[in-house]
Amino acid sequence: MQYEVINPLSQNHVDIFFHQDYEGGYGWFFPKGKTANVGLGVVPSKTNHLLKLMDVFSMPWSGQKNYAA
Numbered sequence: 001m002q003y004e005v006i007n008p009l010s011q012n013h014v015d016i017f018f019h020q021d022y023e024g025g026y027g028w029f030f031p032k033g034k035t036a037n038v039g040l041g042v043v044p045s046k047t048n049h050l051l052k053l054m055d056v057f058s059m060p061w062s063g064q065k066n067y068a069a
Contacts, residue, residue: 001054002039005061007031017057027057036061 010031017027024043029036038061040054 001041001050002037003054003058003061004032004035005038005058007034007036008061010034011036021053 011029012031014031015029017029019027022040022042023046025041025046027038027040029038038058040050040057042050042053
């Protein structure tokens, strides 16, 4: 699951996030100039929790979401 957000600090490096809640997966922040892709992936058996996990993970960028992809 991924959102496109406004790149808040004009960040020009990729961030990868690992956490025990992202079982078999990871979170990411991929800058694309003025915007960035913020997303989260988990193993298929955990996708029923993905929306809730994504809401928590994307909270720092929540006011800047353009769309879900």
